[in-house]
Amino acid sequence: xxxxxxxxxxxxxxxxxxxxxxxxxxxxxxxxxxxxxxxxxxxxxxxxxxxxxxxxxxxxxxxxxxxxxxxxxxxxxxxxxxxxxxxxxxxxxxxxxxxxxxxxxxxxxxxxxxxxxxxxxxxxxxxxxxxxxxxxxxxxxxxxxxxxxxxxxxxxxxxxxxxxxxxxxxxxxxxxxxxxxxxxxxxxxxxxxxxxxxxxxxxxxxxxxxxxxxxxxxxxxxxxxxxxxxxxxxxxxxxxxxxxxxxxxxxxxxxxxxxxxxxxxxxxxxxxxxxxxxxxxxx
Amino acid sequence: xxxxxxxxxxxxxxxxxxxxxxxxxxxxxxxxxxxxxxxxxxxxxxxxxxxxxxxxxxxxxxxxxxxxxxxxxxxxxxxxxxxxxxxxxxxxxxxxxxxxxxxxxxxxxxxxxxxxxxxxxxxxxxxxxxxxxxxxxxxxxxxxxxxxxxxxxxxxxxxxxxxxxxxxxxxxxxxxxxxxxxxxxxxxxxxxxxxxxxxxxxxxxxxxxxxxxxxxxxxxxxxx
Numbered sequence: 119x120x121x122x123x124x125x126x127x128x129x130x131x132x133x134x135x136x137x138x139x140x141x142x143x144x145x146x147x148x149x150x151x152x153x154x155x156x157x158x159x160x161x162x163x164x165x166x167x168x169x170x171x172x173x174x175x176x177x178x179x180x181x182x183x184x185x186x187x188x189x190x191x192x193x194x195x196x197x198x199x200x201x202x203x204x205x206x207x208x209x210x211x212x213x214x215x216x217x218x219x220x221x222x223x224x225x226x227x228x229x230x231x232x233x234x235x236x237x238x239x240x241x242x243x244x245x246x247x248x249x250x251x252x253x254x255x256x257x258x259x260x261x262x263x264x265x266x267x268x269x270x271x272x273x274x275x276x277x278x279x280x281x282x283x284x285x286x287x288x289x290x291x292x293x294x295x296x297x298x299x300x301x302x303x304x305x306x307x308x309x310x311x312x313x314x315x316x317x318x319x320x321x322x323x324x325x326x327x328x329x330x331x332x333x334x335x336x337x338x339x340x341x342x343x344x345x346x347x348x349x350x351x352x353x354x355x356x357x358x359x360x361x362x363x364x365x366x367x368x369x370x371x372x373x374x375x376x377x378x379x380x381x382x383x384x385x386x387x388x389x390x391x392x393x394x395x396x397x398x399x400x401x
Numbered sequence: 402x403x404x405x406x407x408x409x410x411x412x413x414x415x416x417x418x419x420x421x422x423x424x425x426x427x428x429x430x431x432x433x434x435x436x437x438x439x440x441x442x443x444x445x446x447x448x449x450x451x452x453x454x455x456x457x458x459x460x461x462x463x464x465x466x467x468x469x470x471x472x473x474x475x476x477x478x479x480x481x482x483x484x485x486x487x488x489x490x491x492x493x494x495x496x497x498x499x500x501x502x503x504x505x506x507x508x509x510x511x512x513x514x515x516x517x518x519x520x521x522x523x524x525x526x527x528x529x530x531x532x533x534x535x536x537x538x539x540x541x542x543x544x545x546x547x548x549x550x551x552x553x554x555x556x557x558x559x560x561x562x563x564x565x566x567x568x569x570x571x572x573x574x575x576x577x578x579x580x581x582x583x584x585x586x587x588x589x590x591x592x593x594x595x596x597x598x599x600x601x602x603x604x605x606x607x608x609x610x611x612x613x614x615x616x617x618x619x620x621x622x623x624x625x
Contacts, residue, residue, distance in 0.1 A: 215485055217624065238491035249486035253418040265410045266490035268402040308486070 164191030164347035165225050165232075165240055165316040167212060172221035174207050174371075181207040183371040184221070190379055191228070191315075194338065194348040194361045198390035199368035205351035206246065208368070209318045212349060213243050227315065239267070242314030244322040248305040252294035256285050256304050259293060260311060267312040279307040282337075298325035306334065310341075317341060319350035323358055331357040352390075359387050404499070407492035411500025418477070419508065429469045429512055433462045434519060441523035451524035456586035459520055460579050463546065466512045467505075467575075471550030472567055474501050475558035488623060495619035498551060502615075506547040513539050526590055534589045534596040541604035542582030548611045549574050555622045578607055 167189050174182040182204045189195055197205040210216045211223060214234060225237045243249075250259050257276050264272035280286050283303040293301060302325040309317065319338075323331050335357035342348055342361050352358060365383035367375035367390065377383040419425055440458050444450070478484035487497050517535075521528045528535055550571060557567040585600035615622075 213489060215488055235491065238489065241489060243485075243489055245482060245485060247482035247485070249483055249489075250481050251414070251418060251483055252480060253421050254414070258417070262410065262414050263486065263490065266402065266407060266487070266492055268491070 163315050163345040165227055166191040168224050170222050172218045175219040181371050191347050192345045194342040194363045196359060196362040196365045197351040197368060203368040204371040205368055206320055209320050209351060213241055213318050240315035242309035243318040244305050244309045245320050248301045250293050250304055255290050255292050256280060257289040260308060263308050264311055279311050283307045299327055299330055302326055315346060317346055317348045321351055323356050334358055335360050402492050404493045404496050407496035408499040411497060412503045415504035425470050425473060426508060429466045430515055432469060433466045433512060433516055436462045436465055437520055446524055448525045451526045452590045455524045455526055456583045456590060460583045463513060467509060467546045467550050468568060470508055471505060471554045474505055474551055474554040494623050495616045497623060498615055498619045502547050502551045505551050506543055509543045509547055531589050531594045538585040538589055542578060544608045545578035552615050
């Protein structure tokens with residue numbers, strides 16, 4: 119099925135969540151917020167996060183070693199590194215799927231610290247797995263998650279989310295009949311369903327064809343421009359890296375390179391791509 | 402989102418996926434029917450004998466049904482790591498457990514309701530005159546079975562020897578529920594029928610205590 123592309127109106131539809139618990143926050147009531155009007159959320163949407171001496175241990179193995187990192191709202195950060203370097207663990211800790219063994223992570227929205235419970239409302243994640251139910255259709259999956267996130271009119275939200283990922287024609291088909299690429303597109307639609315302020319992408323381009331990669335790159339760029347904070351793990355160079363404002367290299371659970379918030383991420387990304395192509399070409 | 406609403410959403414998803422695939426219910430019903438039929442051929446019981454040991458066989462069959470059904474409760478969520486998707490949602494973690502407990506309770510109750518008429522015919526036990534008290538005992542016992550089974554299914558799903566671990570964890574904890582349920586069922590099927598308040602209270606207390614414990618530690622149970 120061809121990609122429908124993402125017309126701005128479609129994107130706005132995805133960003134039109136009206137979440138009652140957020141109405142009283144400065145974010146939602148800001149002139150740019152516009153959530154209630156169904157317009158694109160404003161530049162204050164993104165969450166900022168701070169990792170403070172975060173360490174994660176799996177048994178005897180240290181997956182993360184004293185990570186201290188501050189990511190400002192609206193940054194698009196690429197995590198690069200070998201397999202097992204700690205990228206996925208860092209993303210899981212940011213998503214609160216796993217607790218750090220030591221250290222802590224804090225989130226802020228604008229200048230306001232927010233509770234970990236509130237944060238969950240505003241995190242979208244695309245993981246290694248698709249996080250989708252095979253026995254449900256594409257539409258049923260999205261409606262289910264829209265309900266769990268307390269979105270108003272879940273069926274309409276699901277339909278709107280399916281359009282930009284080009285799955286409207288397969289809305290009622292069971293996910294188990296989908297190809298890997300289609301599942302990945304649906305997984306991305308699921309992550310964007312609740313208009314996240316922090317988007318966590320764990321090799322989100324996996325399984326996507328070149329057209330899909332291009333769409334994902336454009337979507338990430340648009341989300342970043344709207345103020346959403348993006349933290350993604352990636353291998354080598356791909357379409358998603360055009361939007362990257364900062365690159366961090368992890369090695370053995372430690373940060374070895376960081377381009378910084380105002381630095382040039384390309385050097386680290388190119389280095390990662392060279393290492394990756396070297397490993398692929400190695401006998 | 403309130404606990405009740407999130408539980409309802411998860412329960413609806415569980416029912417939809419099971420009734421669409423019917424992989425668990427179909428297998429379990431066939432399995433427990435075979436157990437009950439085999440026992441009836443082995444013992445060829447009279448009506449009075451059935452009243453004495455029938456309840457034990459009945460609850461043994463329900464235990465087999467529970468072991469089959471509860472195992473996959475959280476294993477299903479591992480296919481695409483959908484448990485992570487549930488945990489990412491801004492809901493009370495207990496609602497994940499509660500939704501699954503409610504689904505398992507309904508599935509087990511359905512199996513029991515299918516099994517009861519077969520039991521009545523094969524074991525020559527009149528259940529219609531005592532249907533109300535019998536359903537009360539079944540409901541209380543099944544809540545205990547579903548609640549403990551769901552909790553231990555969540556624990557076992559993350560272990561390596563998960564198929565072995567669930568029965569090992571579950572059977573010792575379920576022993577009091579099974580004894581109380583069997584004793585209460587014996588009382589109900591006895592002539593004259595008697596609904597024992599002691600065993601009923603015991604079952605109700607077990608259910609409340611275990612559900613409260615699950616609510617308190619639910620978040621930790623679901624963590625990696």
